[in-house]
Amino acid sequence: MIGRSADNWWQQVILNRGSTVGIEIGGIVKAEGGLVGIVDSVTPNTSRILLITDTKSTIGVNISRTGSKGVLRGNASREAILEFYEKVPSVKIGDSITTSVYSSKFPSGLPIGKVRSLDLNKLPVSIAKVDLFPSISSLDWVGVHPKPAKRLSENSFSSEK
Numbered sequence: 001m002i003g004r005s006a007d008n009w010w011q012q013v014i015l016n017r018g019s020t021v022g023i024e025i026g027g028i029v030k031a032e033g034g035l036v037g038i039v040d041s042v043t044p045n046t047s048r049i050l051l052i053t054d055t056k057s058t059i060g061v062n063i064s065r066t067g068s069k070g071v072l073r074g075n076a077s078r079e080a081i082l083e084f085y086e087k088v089p090s091v092k093i094g095d096s097i098t099t100s101v102y103s104s105k106f107p108s109g110l111p112i113g114k115v116r117s118l119d120l121n122k123l124p125v126s127i128a129k130v131d132l133f134p135s136i137s138s139l140d141w142v143g144v145h146p147k148p149a150k151r152l153s154e155n156s157f158s159s160e161k
Helices: none
Strands: 012-015 028-031 034-042 047-051 058-063 069-074 079-084 096-099 111-119 127-132 143-145
Antiparallel strands (some): 028 143, 058 069
């Protein structure tokens, strides 16, 4: 990693690797513990990473223990906000959060964090505050992985020749 601006601390990082080593837009960025973000732009020698803590970041997620689903949104801090699809989700403080099989940006099952607090009376949807597994406030090293291949929809089929 080569750059992190104080005014964009929770939004992005700049890596000192780019397209010359095969990094592409949409690449998945992980650190020790789990998901960090996605490659947002690339030059031959640098890559800009949109962090999961950015307010523009949204990720389809599920509760590992129960399968309850929702959308994780960054809130420009060391935590994120999980908005559940169900009004009364099956969730407890301490439950682990992973990427959902329905996520279009990430493969399913990537660790993200754990539920720190719940507000099941919030309108229009129940929410949870999520402590993220990777320490995004003090990133030193990250790994960039190829973007996931497009999945076939239920109505699609393929034939091999």
